[in-house]
Amino acid sequence: MIVDVHAHYTPRNFSAFMGDRFASPTHLPVKRGMARHPFSDTEEDIEGRFRLMDEAGVGRQILSPNHPPYLPDEAECVTAVQMLNDGYAEFAHRHPDRISSYVMLPLPHIDAALKEMERGFDQLGCVGVNMNISCLNRSVAETEFEPIYEEMNRRGAVLFVHPAGTGICSPFITEYGFRAAVGTSLEDATFVLHMIAKQIPHRYPNIKFIVPHLGGPIPMLLNRLDQQGQSASGHPHLAEAPSVTAKKFFYDTVCYGSKAAFLCALEAFGADHLVTGSDYPVLQDYEAYKETFGYISRLGLPAADVEKILHHNAHRLFGFAH
Numbered sequence: 001m002i003v004d005v006h007a008h009y010t011p012r013n014f015s016a017f018m019g020d021r022f023a024s025p026t027h028l029p030v031k032r033g034m035a036r037h038p039f040s041d042t043e044e045d046i047e048g049r050f051r052l053m054d055e056a057g058v059g060r061q062i063l064s065p066n067h068p069p070y071l072p073d074e075a076e077c078v079t080a081v082q083m084l085n086d087g088y089a090e091f092a093h094r095h096p097d098r099i100s101s102y103v104m105l106p107l108p109h110i111d112a113a114l115k116e117m118e119r120g121f122d123q124l125g126c127v128g129v130n131m132n133i134s135c136l137n138r139s140v141a142e143t144e145f146e147p148i149y150e151e152m153n154r155r156g157a158v159l160f161v162h163p164a165g166t167g168i169c170s171p172f173i174t175e176y177g178f179r180a181a182v183g184t185s186l187e188d189a190t191f192v193l194h195m196i197a198k199q200i201p202h203r204y205p206n207i208k209f210i211v212p213h214l215g216g217p218i219p220m221l222l223n224r225l226d227q228q229g230q231s232a233s234g235h236p237h238l239a240e241a242p243s244v245t246a247k248k249f250f251y252d253t254v255c256y257g258s259k260a261a262f263l264c265a266l267e268a269f270g271a272d273h274l275v276t277g278s279d280y281p282v283l284q285d286y287e288a289y290k291e292t293f294g295y296i297s298r299l300g301l302p303a304a305d306v307e308k309i310l311h312h313n314a315h316r317l318f319g320f321a322h
Helices: 014-021 043-056 074-094 108-126 143-154 179-198 218-228 242-246 257-267 289-298 301-310 313-318
Strands: 002-006 058-064 098-105 128-132 158-162 208-211 248-254
Touching: 002 313, 014 074, 043 058, 043 289, 058 074, 074 098, 074 108, 098 313, 108 143, 128 143, 158 301, 179 208, 179 218, 179 242, 179 248, 218 242, 218 257, 289 301, 301 313
Parallel strands: 002 058, 058 098, 098 128, 128 158, 158 208, 208 248
Antiparallel strands: none
């Protein structure tokens, strides 16, 4: 059984509440963008989701939103995030053998986020935390987010991070039309770099991090980070080499079927640190859902590595029974 650790879902009441503040609306009468696919909480979409999961051999999805639910007004943000978490919990409770969810946090409002994390784990049955890599254009590695990491560390939580769609706030990316094609992978890499710089995984060793899209360009930069990243002009006082920190993370397998990208990540991180993800339903504009996992079996990898990646690593990480 495959566990998809990176699958998106948008309840219609949340979509209507957010309106233009959220990407890929599901509440409109005419579906567009990602919402063309089984993405919402209509019975038709839920049936379509399960049909695609069955075709792909996916036994369970762990749900998260595809876009940040963060709002500057605390009351609005809490309302929006609780709509998400309640909708996800309701779906998971109806289908406990097929659906799990992360708890979303009403950031940047730290006290409210800590309360919602507690509610998510202790009342709603969430299996991890979801955070976007930036919050209102602030890196989630910044000091104000430190209490979130303290609590996740206390709980030994899984943290799944996701790009915010900012193109790393760079006009070099956004103004050249590469926000989605390249910007998301640069956000993934930026998260790893910021974690290294702030030494958060070293200081909070009980958190189990999942970074999407094979970590973007991080796999090919480990040697360079170890050499130049610890120089006098970089971070000379790190407690551990950047590659040591990067290899503590788990990385999901979303790479649009690129053998070169997958083999680079496999060599860099090892088979034990790759977990199955799909970015559902984003890739469905480009490939069938079953193909998002099917390519892994055709890469010519050792059978033991394929078995770990497809059928064991995510189960072990979350403590799911096979």
